[in-house]
Every structure is written in structure tokens, then in C-alpha cells.
Amino acid sequence: MITDESIQLVKDTARVEDIVGDYVNLRRRGQNMLGLCPFHNEKTPSFNVNPSRNIYKCFGCGEGGDPIKFLMTLEQLTYPDAIRKIAAKYNIQLEEKEVSQEVKEERQEKESLILVNEFAQQWYADQLYNTDEGKSIGLSYFKSRGFRRDVMEKFGLGFAPNSRNGLYKAALASGYKEEQLDKLGLIRNKKDFFWDRVMFTIHNLSGKPIAFAGRILKKDVKAPKYVNSPESEIYHKSDVLYGLHQARGMVRKLDNVYMVEGYTDVISLHQHGIENVVATSGTSLTSGQARLVKRQTENVTLLYDGDKAGIKAALRGVDVLLIEGLNVRVVILPDGEDPDSYMQKVGTTAFEEYLTKKRRDFLFFKADLLLEEAGDDVAARSDAIRSSIATLALVEDPLKRAGYLQQFTGRLGLEESLLVNLVNQAVADRREEVKKEQDREQRRRERNARAENAPGLPPVRPQRPQRPNKKDIPPPPTEDRWAGMQEPGFAGAEPPPAGNDDYAPDWGGMDDGGWAGMQEPGFDDSGGIEIPPPFIDGQVPEMPGKDPLKEALLFTGHTFQEQDLVKILIVHGSKLHDEETNTSIAGFLTANTADILGDFDSEQYRKVAVLVADYVRQHQQGPAPEWYLNHPEENIRQMAVSATLSPHTMSPNWQEKYKVYLRQKHPTENHKLYAENFLRIFRMEKIDRKCKDNIRKIKEYEKGDDHKKLVLHMKLQMKLDEMRKALAAELGTVVLGK
Structure with missing residues (x-):
């Protein structure tokens, strides 16, 4: 733990114009300095730095604070990490209080694993650029995709040779432990896990290498196209998005992030000037990834292939984004195209115009897609509307949900009261399911706690409530949740007077x-x-x-x-x-x-x-x-x-x-x-x-x-x-x- 004295020394030493100047081109205006805000997209500078008070303030988006706050917000760092980064810039030796041996060992273990991965990344890069095998196979492949050397180095691309123990021997010779290589999934049974593949480095938000993905280039072989590092102490795939470290500056500036599926899509778009792009790496989105995005922007645009698999991918996992309160839009590419291929085909300008023109709100995209598939089948249309309403119920903001509902009413041509009831019921059902899940999780924790406190005793089973006698159960109510609602279009119609059978004839x-x-x-x-x-x-x-x-x-x-x-x-x-x-x-x-x-x-x-x-x-x-x-x-x-x-x-x-x-x-x-x-x-x-x-x-x-x-x-x-x-x-x- 960093001592208070060291923290104060960092605060006294750090100059806001130095820290901000590493990220923003500042120009002096009187006593202050002015530049384009890194936190939102603007053409006219409204970002002010006041050296005398050692603070910054953007009069466009409202962001403001001291040098530490700037780094924490822009780089998404914790307070201690921001202190350490500023200390490294000014060559300040930090003093840290004694922490428990367990915490110290855990921190040292994670740092050592990062160092092992850094060695592996450098070794894969050396194989790519400096060996005949790497040049003829790996480098040729990347060049065929049109990747420049500077972009390849930025994303940490490399090559794992056909040898089964090249990395293993090199790591041991450099003093790294076999146990650490095994924990990171770099070796298995004293053999290299990645071999005869081009390599993609997966970074954390701070830019440290935490995992790898290898793509095979040979065809007609019984092997997966991609293999990834297993989860470890430093890599949890549900909390990582490929390319976010390289993209977050532009994501914050443009206030939007494009989500694609593949590693090469990210690199290709990035190289062509579309840098606010990340990849889900072919997996369904998780709540951890959604929260990671929300710290950068509230606007997400899903960019997927135009085939049926791409469209289904656009529907899959979007719920977690809506639950986190993100604004989700969708762009479906022409059939048979992926972001990389379509960019190469039409060029950057036409590609960006396509993204702007074809971008659609996800809820309307889903509703239109399902209704189109349903056609004139009333039952299928009913199911499509219910599915769309279930998605709408995930929108937590009541004002935003009401806005969607109003537009749904016009698009579907249905009575607003009917849709309001359906949405309210869907919201209630969802909250009930969340409550049940929380109760199940609470019971699981209680069982685990009892097992830890009394390991010799059998787990206690919760008592089931006694079933009431059927005779004691009251009859079900005659009204359901539709009670009191009139048939659409019949508002104001008066019922026949009671007892007057002649008022309206019985027509079936x-x-x-x-x-x-x-x-x-x-x-x-x-x-x-x-x-x-x-x-x-x-x-x-x-x-x-x-x-x-x-x-x-x-x-x-x-x-x-x-x-x-x-x-x-x-x-x-x-x-x-x-x-x-x-x-x-x-x-x-x-x-x-x-x-x-x-x-x-x-x-x-x-x-x-x-x-x-x-x-x-x-x-x-x-x-x-x-x-x-x-x-x-x-x-x-x-x-x-x-x-x-x-x-x-x-x-x-x-x-x-x-x-x-x-x-x-x-x-x-x-x-x-x-x-x-x-x-x-x-x-x-x-x-x-x-x-x-x-x-x-x-x-x-x-x-x-x-x-x-x-x-x-x-x-x-x-x-x-x-x-x-x-x-x-x-x-x-x-x-x-x-």
C-alpha cells in the first residue's frame, strides 16, 4: 500500500499541463491552455487547462479535476495505478506500507505472470519478423490481409513456429518457471500449446499482455481455426474485449464503439482509420464486457456479417447491453461480406457512409426482422411482438422505454393501452425472475457457508412449505391481467341493459x-x-x-x-x-x-x-x-x-x-x-x-x-x-x- 507521504509527493510534483499534454495538443491562451476535449467529440476547443490552479475543465461535457483524476478517467485506472503512473513519469520512488504476506504474494504472482506473457509476446514477434519460417508463412499471411508493420506491432501480432518446444526452451533458458508457463496455458505437458499458427495478443485495459489467440493457416486439417489461452489469474475472458486498449481513446472521443466478431476485423478497420472498434472474439457478450464498454461510452453499434449467422449473432447477447443501459444500434453488412472484406472492397469513405446510412436502432431492427419472418401469420406475429416487448422490458430507463413504446405503437398499429399492459407485464416478469435468481444465489452462499463452518455435518435442506388442502384453496379470480381492458377500437361502447334480451339479437x-x-x-x-x-x-x-x-x-x-x-x-x-x-x-x-x-x-x-x-x-x-x-x-x-x-x-x-x-x-x-x-x-x-x-x-x-x-x-x-x-x-x- 502506497504511503500517504508518497501520495502527497506525487500530488505536489504532478503538473496538469504535463499529464494532459501527453494526450491533448494544448495551445496557450492567456493564463490558461486550450485544446480539443479527449472525453467527447468536438470541433471547436472547449477543454481548458489552468496551470496555476493545477486543474482542467471541459466546458462542453463538464469533465474536470486534477492530474490524477484525468488519468483515472481517461485511462480507466484505479487511484493507486494512477499514482504509480505519475510517479514513473517523474521518476519518484514510492514508499509502500507493509501488506500481508498473502496479498504481497498474490500481487507478485500476477506481476510475474504478466512478465512471462511479455516474454512470450516478444518471442512470437521475433519468430514472425526474424525467422525464415515466420516470414514465409506468418508475415506473408498478414501482408496478404494488407496489414502495415506499425499496426501489426501496435496489436502485438506474432508467429508460433511448427516446433513443439521452441517457446518452452527459450522461456526456461531466460529464467522463467515451467509452473508459470503452464498456468498461462503457454505449454501443456512440457510442449508448446501454440504451434504452427499466427498469433494475436490480447491486452488488458492498461495494455499489458494477458492472453493469446492462435489462428491456423493450413486447410483441410482436423484442428480448430482459432485456439485461445485458458483463463488464468490475469485473464478472465468475460471481462475482456479485444482491441479496447487500442480503441478507448477514439471511443471516448467519438462517443461510440463498433463491435465486430473477429481479430482481423478490428485490425483492418483500425488501419483504415476506424479506430473505435473492438471484438467479442466470437463469443456471446457478458455483463462484465457490457460494464467495461459503459465506462467508455453509452453508445454501441453492432457490426456483423450479412449472412443468417451474422444476423443471429446480432440478436445474441444484446440483452446484457440493454440491461446495462447502453444504446444499441445494428449495421448488417451485405450478404457474404465481413467488415474486413467489405472495407477492402469499397474503401474507407464508402464504408463509413454505409455504416451511417444503414445503422438502425436494435429494438426496431429486431421487431422488423421477426415480423418480416412472421408474415401474415397472426400467431407468428403475436410471438414476434411478444419477443420484441420482452427485449423492450430490459430497458431500465422509464423515459427511454416510454419513447420506444410510443414508436412501437405507431409502427405496429396497435392500441397503446394493450402494448403498455404487455410491457408492464414483461417488466414485472423480469423483475420476478431476477428476484428468484438472487434468492437462489443467496441460498447457495448460505449452504457454502454452513459447509465451511461445519464440514463434518451434512448440508441442511430448506424446509418445503406444506401444501394446503385443495378444499382450502379459493377459486381462481375471474379477471386476469387483461381485466378492465376493452377490445381495441370499441372504447365507449355501452353494454346491453341487464335483463333486456331484446336489446341486441344473439348472433352466435x-x-x-x-x-x-x-x-x-x-x-x-x-x-x-x-x-x-x-x-x-x-x-x-x-x-x-x-x-x-x-x-x-x-x-x-x-x-x-x-x-x-x-x-x-x-x-x-x-x-x-x-x-x-x-x-x-x-x-x-x-x-x-x-x-x-x-x-x-x-x-x-x-x-x-x-x-x-x-x-x-x-x-x-x-x-x-x-x-x-x-x-x-x-x-x-x-x-x-x-x-x-x-x-x-x-x-x-x-x-x-x-x-x-x-x-x-x-x-x-x-x-x-x-x-x-x-x-x-x-x-x-x-x-x-x-x-x-x-x-x-x-x-x-x-x-x-x-x-x-x-x-x-x-x-x-x-x-x-x-x-x-x-x-x-x-x-x-x-x-x-x-
């Missing part, structure tokens, strides 16, 4: 879709609807329980409306629409939606519309419900079952937006008017969306000065406006809202 026990209460007196609901046979074994399939998220997904985009179109085709498609032309409801609807089939959001509903249109062309009428119920495709049969059980569910958004008032009979008997009104609004929705997309393109072409395309889309906009006006005039019983 399902919601009436907003039609109840809209009829004039004398409404005739005596017709009802029958479920056409046959079903398998004469039984109606049991409908699955409701999932709020899956049901809410039906409301995204135009999927709900497309589903309703299919329901009309199934339930009413075979009925007559026009006696004079003998046109069925199916013929009327498919003929008037043929031009917008390409605008459907749901591929499965578009497919049904196409199949029905083909049927109408062949038979001059629409298929009966039995055709759907007995269709060879399972999903179409399921649609038919759902449609016949809940045939009328007009979109609640339509009800609110267009103020639908049905003034005649119920749609069961008034299928013609129902189909006509539905079609007009359905087309209006599609045209509205086309208008919005077209207006966005017009704005883009106005900015891009593309006159030809601008004129084309302005003409298209005029036609779309005419179609909207015509539909509005035809809606009749539908009053357009503002």
Missing part, C-alpha cells in the same frame, strides 16, 4: 360489430343465421380462447377490413345481388375489388378473394358456405367456421370514422345494402392510403427536383381525388366524418 354469441341499436323501430331480427352442414363428425369445432394481442393484430392496417370482406363472401357470396343481371354478391364484390387486390395487407385474404373470383368466372355465381367449409386448405376451412359463427363485425374504426347508420333490415336479410356500403368504404380506405403514399412521393420528388416523376404523380393525385369524391357521393346512408 359474438360481438355485433357495432350494428346494435342503429336500426329504426320495427327492426326484424327473426331470420337469424344457420351454420351450414356438414362439419366433421357433425360437430362444430371448438373455438380457441381469446388472446388480446392476436385479436388486436386483426386491426392493423386493412387486415380487419379484408377479413370482413372474406366473411361477406363466405356468408352472403352465393346470394343474389342483382336480379336483372343475375349477379351474386360474390360476383359484385370480386369484380369491384379486382383492381385493388395488389393493395391487400393480408396475403391469405387476398388469396381467398382470387379463388372466389375464379369460382364466379367458372360458375357465374358465388360459392355457398359449404364450399369453404369443405375446402381442401385448412386455413380456408377455419375462416369459414369463424365467419359462420361471427358473420358481422364491421371495423370499429369505420363506425367511428364514417358514422355508419343502417336504416333498413339487419344485414342477415339486407345483404345487398350491407355489401354495397361495405364495398364503398373498403375502396375509400384503399384510395385514401394510395393518396397518402402518393403525396409522400410528390414531396420527395419536389425535394429531389425530378420534374418528370413529379408531373406523373400529380396527375395520379388528381385521379385519386376524383375517385374519392365519387365514392363519397355514392355512400348514401354513410356520412363522411371530418
